[in-house]
Every structure is written in C-alpha cells, then in structure tokens.
Amino acid sequence: MSEGVFGALRAQLKEAAAAFADGPGALEGILLGIVDDVDRATREPLEIFPVCHHSPASAIAMARRLRQKQPKVVYLELCEDMAPLLTELRNCTLPVAVQAFATEVDGFPLEWSPLSVVAPITEASAEYQAIAYALDTPGAELVLVDRSSDHVFQWDARRDQPGAPDDEDAALHGDAIGMEIGDLRPRFAELEEHLLHHGKVRHWSEWWHQYVEVPLGDSDHDTYRQVMLLIGSLFRRLAPGDPHRVRVDEDRERYMWTRMREHLAATGTDPADCLYVCGAFHAASRVAEFGVHGADTFEISPRTASKWQHGLIPSSHAAIEAQFGLASGSVSIAAAEWAKNVKRTRVQPFRLAGQAGAKKQAKKLPAAEPQTAPADKLSGFLQRPPVLDRLDEAELLTWSVDIVRAARRNGYLASTADAIAVFETSILLAGMRDRAKPTPYDFQDAAITCIEKDVVPGRRDVRRLVEIMMGGDRIGRVGYESLPPLARDVHDRLAPLNLKLEQRGVQRALLDIAAQPELAHCSDVLWMLHRLMPRGAARPIMGERRLGEQPIQESWDLALGTHQRALIELGYEGVSIEQVLEQRLRTAAYDSRATAASVLEAVEDATLYLRSHRLANELGVRALEVLAAERSVDGAPAVLRRVRRLLAFYRTSEPVLPRWIESFVKTGYAHYCTLLPTAFTDEDATVDQVAAMLGFLFNMEGLALSLGCDRAQLELAFAQSHPEEPEKLALLWAAQVHLGRLSRAELRQRCADLLGNPLVVPTYPRYLSGFLHALEPVPSLVDFAVESVSNAFSRLPDPILLPWLPSLITTLRANGADLAPRLIREAGRVFPSTLAALDEWTPPWRSEPAPALPLRPTRSAELMTTHPDTCNAVANLLGCTGEWGSADPEPRGAELLDQHPATAQALHLLLTGA
Incomplete structure (x- = not known):
C-alpha cells in the first residue's frame, strides 16, 4: 500500500512502536492497521460518515456536512423494514422510538414471543439530522440498509441456546432489542478501565464527553471524520474475539454494502452524490464486501413467516440510558450540550416540517460547496495538546x-x-x-x-x-395521526369524557351513567383497557363490573398518555380492543398450560366484557375438555367460585342453561367423585382444595342428579375415603353430617372426646381448622363451628391456644369474604349483646338436656298406665292391635319397645320432659 495522505503519520507510529515496544511487533501492526483502516475509509468513493449515537458532536458535524455536500441519497444504518414509519416522526414529540413488533412468530422459538426491536431517536442525534434532511429536501432519498428486524432475531445467539431471552431493565422500551446507530464503546474491559483511570473519570459517558465531545464539538469535517474512524478502528481491533459477535458485526457490514450496491445499480446514482451514515465501529470495516467495488459474495437469507407490525412508541432519556448501558443522566447532558453547540457554532440543524417546536426553514438550501481532497488531519489532532476552555x-x-x-x-x-x-x-x-x-x-x-x-x-x-x-428525563409522545387504528379508536370512543388523553399524568374521569346513558360505552372501553393494559393505565376508583349487574356511577383514574407505548402495542394485535381481547382470551384458553379454572376465567371475561355468547360457549366447551383431562385438584377452589357465579348469572338472565355448563356440571360431578378418595389421603392436596371439591359436589348435586348423574358415585367415594390428617378428617365428619350418616350429637360427642384425650389436645386446633373450611361445602354447620371455637377458647391451655391463633386468622382472612360474615352473624345470635348479661350467660349447647337413657320395661308400664289413650293411638299407628289396659301392660309394653324402641323413647321424652 502506498504511503498516501497518511505517510507521515505512519512513519511516526513506526518510530513510536519501536520505542515503546522495543522493536516492531504486535503494537506496530495495531497502530499501522488503524491508519490503514482510516485511509481505506477516506478513499472510498461513497463517502462514509461515522457517527456515535446521541452524540451532539456527531449531530453538529452531520448537520454541517449535509448543508455542505447536499447528497442525493442518504444510506442510513437502520433496519430496512422501518423505513415507512420515518415520515410519521412529523407528528411526534422527540424522543420516540421506531418499533418492530411480532406476536405471531414462525421460525423462532415460541418462548421468544413477542419479538420487539426498537430504534430510539432523539433530536441530538446524527441519524435524526439525516432523516430530517432526506425527508424535507426535494430530490433527496433516504435508504435504510441495515438488516431487517427479522434478521436481527435470525442472527441472535439465542437460536443456539435453550431458554427464553434474558429480560433487561429498559424502562419504556421493555425487553425489546435496541438498535443503536454508532455503538462506540470499547468491548475490551481492560481498555475501558485503562481509559477511565487515566482520564480521571468515573464512567464511559464522562470519558466520551471530556475527550471526544468537547474536542470535536466545533472541528472541521475532515478532522471529525478521521478521528471517529480512528476511534472505531481502535475499538474494533482491540475487541475480544467473541466468534458470534464478530460474525454478526461482519455480516451486518456485508448486508449493508450489498444493499447499497444493489441500490446504486438499480438507480444509476453516482456514489459521489451519496452519503453513508453508520456507526464508527462499522465504518472501519475490513470485510471483502466493503466499498462500491467490493465483492458480491454475500447472500441475504429470506425472512421468516413471522408477522411483523411497525409503529412509533414514546421513548425517554432514561429508557435510552437503561437499554444501552449509559450512565444515568448522560443523554440529558448530551441534549444540553447539543443546544449549547448549536448556539456556539451557529450551525442550523434540520428538523422535520410540522414537528412540534419546529421553526420554518429556508425553502432552498445554499449551493453545495465544492469537495476537496481529504488531507491528513489526524497528525495535527493527535499532536495538539488539549484545549483548555476558560472557566465560564x-x-x-x-x-x-x-x-x-x-x-x-x-x-x-x-x-x-x-x-x-x-x-x-x-x-x-x-x-x-x-x-x-x-x-x-x-x-x-x-x-x-x-x-x-x-x-x-x-x-x-x-x-x-x-x-x-440539566434537561431532565424528556419523554416523547406519539401524535394522534401516527397512532395505530386501535389507539385512535380508543381516543375517539373516550372523547365524551372531555379529557386530554394524550397528556402524561393521571386524570380523573367521572361517569354518571344513570344520567348520561351514552357514557355506558365509555365504561365498556375502560373496563377492557383495565383488563388489557398495565396496572395504572385505567384504574377504577368507584364502581365494579359483575355478571348480571348494570353500572350506575363510576370513577376512573386514567393515565393513557403515560402508558402510550402499551396502548400502541395493543394496536399491533388487532384493529379494535374487542378483537384483541377475544384473541387473548382464546389464546389463554387453548394454551398448553391452561387449567379448567383459567379457561372458566376466560369464559367469565368473555361474558363480562364482550357479552359474547358465541365466544363464551366456545370457551366453555374448551373448559369441559380441560377439566376432563386434569388429574389434580389444584384448581378446585377457583373452579367452584367461577362455576357458581356463572350458574347464578345464567339462571337469572337466560331462559335455559347453556348446554356446555350442564355438561360441565355432569363431568365435574363424576370427576370430583373419582378424585375425592385420593385427595383425602394425598399430602399435596390441601384442605382448601378438598373443601372446594366437596362444595362442588354438594352445591351442584341437585343439578347433576337432574341431568342423569348417579348418587351412588358420591356414596362410593365417601366409602373409600379414609383421611388421616386432622383437617381432612374434620371435613369428612362435616360431610357425613350433611349426608345424614352422622348426627350432630355424635359429632359433638367426638369433639368432646378429642378435648378429653390429653394425647389429642395438641392437634385439636387442626380439627377446628377443618371445621372452618367445612363451612364452604356445609354452611349449615356454622353454629357448630361457633360452638367448637368457643369450646377451644374455654378449654385449650394457652401453650396450645396462642400458637393456633395466627392459623385461625390466616384461615379467616383467606376465606374472609364468605366465612367471616357467617361466623359473626351466628356469634351475634348466640352470644349476649351486653357485657352484664355475659356473667349469667350459659352457652345453649351446654344447657341442652343430656341424652335419655334407654326405656326399661318397668318404665314402659308406668308410661302405659299413665297415658293409656295415647299409647293405644300410637300402637294403632304402628300396626299393633288390641287395647292397652292396666291388667297386663308389661308384656305388651315390652313388645312395643322391642319393635319400635326409638319411637317409644322419643315419645317418652316428649311426654315426660325427662
């Protein structure tokens, strides 16, 4: 290679390498290689303009060069599929981000979905200057040449790794992959540490500001260009050799040069009339495809069948800093430095016509300045001592x-x-x-x-x-005209609220639906937004939506301007919020991880928000399929709650029950009868789940039997149930009381025996917890629950009672919506209302008479002689003939007692009161 423009610089670097490295070697190769990279880029017929993203110096140099050169074509390092969105920047307040979004992926792992790529744009960035120039200058063309959003994920390293992508804290950008033009940061950790240490700065943003931004802020074009090429080449040659990262970098450069040569060949444009804007790292490229005369050996792979949506989303300085690892506040400081540089250099920046805050610019640019051959500006820049600005x-x-x-x-x-x-x-x-x-x-x-x-x-x-x-965290805004159809539809449908929904912050909306029935449509939209958008975007303050109820008045806190990105991304999924909600409900119902409870939730939401019988019936059939395939009872509590609500709604609003819910009750009855014995003994099945199963069986029993179910299934299930845990054993006893297999007296006697057994007393609170859970399937035992808890408080010793109290509170809190009111009402009925009456109060369960002893024949004779007429009438009813007299009562009394002992004993208690 001839010495060329940088011959003197090469000679100086050779001497420096020999002096510092004690002879030629690796250092000389690196230093001379950097000069070769700069020389190669500056001699390229198609002018390469290296930039650093969000750099005020790059933006000033770009604005100055565009006015000098006035290129006919501007090639920009940005995803080529984002080109149609750039004209919409006129309706936005910067900073914003151009986004590519895909929810329906084809060719990528499903766990990657949704795919998102964002390219943030600020006013203090060179790419915005290029975009504004190309879009507002007659005869100028803007061509995006970087890989498409689809290729971003095709070349992603995660394709070779299992699992989903790691989440990043990127503020407004979420977990999207950021496309940054001009990524200038050393990838060699030791180099960055060395620069920060000797530069006496804390982080990379401060080093860049001190040693690049300030010196290049008002430099001429050749100096700026050669210095940026030098930095890009230095970082590239010292970057660690990550094979994948190197391959992706080089493939991007091959991709861009291939696209530029294709455009030049198709349009016949002279490369001298073009400008290629890219990151300094990619400007110092050494691939064979580099340049307009490079090799045409790179084949661009076809895109996958994934459906990509494109739009603009609001961005912010903090979002850019978080996504690209910049120091906090560095983008705000760069914005302040940009305004200062514009004022100091008097360079007129480009701004899109019609953009908020844009001033009218001259309709015609001044004539382009003649181009001169580049000179060696690096030697002077590297040898010049740093200019010390005087203190302002x-x-x-x-x-x-x-x-x-x-x-x-x-x-x-x-x-x-x-x-x-x-x-x-x-x-x-x-x-x-x-x-x-x-x-x-x-x-x-x-x-x-x-x-x-x-x-x-x-x-x-x-x-x-x-x-x-210094400028604050500026947050951009996408204008109404640039919003997707769904977002515009939401704004139009909420127009009756008379709120400025595009503004950031929280606004209060008051809906008097009774006085203004037309606001009911706004209520529908708000509830769907509450269901679809992040928490805080639409938050109900007063009012709720339940099955079968009509809203009267509602109050909402709305922050749609703050959550504009989420609203825009809804527009990628459909043209209306109803369509998006239906798609999400169907997706959730047919997901491989769906449970019967989650599908029933989708059925309820379809009825509640969409009022769609078609969708509710479709999802109901799906819930039936999922329930039949389940082999656990984890979702039993949620299934019970939702089926109960849906049944109550259909019984009051429909002439007949939907066929799917009848089938669901039949299947559920048989399903839970089958699983009940296993659930009673399974350690993984909690007492809540078993109680919910019993609640389903008892509450739905009448409907299930009317639909053809056999009660023998339930009887057989209880015959096979043999729980050992105290909570589940108490549940079984409660269920037996409900079925008539166990009397209350016998249940009370069992509890008394438990309290009387010193070995069982420590576990007695667990039995009480089971009785409390039993109020779900057997609510009639609420008086017995109050009695059991009262006995526990009166008889259990403090070492056992006090540790149990937190468990009692937890149980009541978990089921407080149903259990606590029942217990409180029953306790209010049983206990005295005044403190004075408490001293003389006797619990009703203690004042009940003791069970009578079996009747003896001698007592039967007394009964016969005392009440002969009554006994004759009872005997006739029971089928015994003859008259009872005083002559021979004993044999006949014995016969009556033998044939009907329970009836005779009850009659004795009724007549004697003993």
Missing part, C-alpha cells in the same frame, strides 16, 4: 444557584453557603482532573458532596436533581 463563571454560578434552589424545594436544608461551596468544589474537582472548565459531571459530584446528607428528605436525591436541572 456565569454558567457555573447559574448552575450552583439553581441546584440549591431545587434542593430546597425537595426538602434539603441548603443555603447560599452551599451554593458557594458547590461553585468552589466544582472548580477544585476539575483542577484535580486536569481540566480548567468543570464539566456537568464535575458539577454533579460537587453538588452531591456539598448538599447530600445522610437521609434523602424527598423522592429525589441530589444526583437526580442535577439531571433534571
């Missing part, structure tokens, strides 16, 4: 006063003395870091040192206050 005392003083004022508003005890301390400390820190003028980062450190105390009195610390003062 007025600016620093303004910062110091403003931060103290902001600190006082946020609860800090700051004073004028703190402002002076911040001013002096900023100068001191800048001097310690070998710079005459304090940077915003020096000022931030000084403010934290002088104002920050042990405790932050408000919501924001001093670091955050400095970021806000």
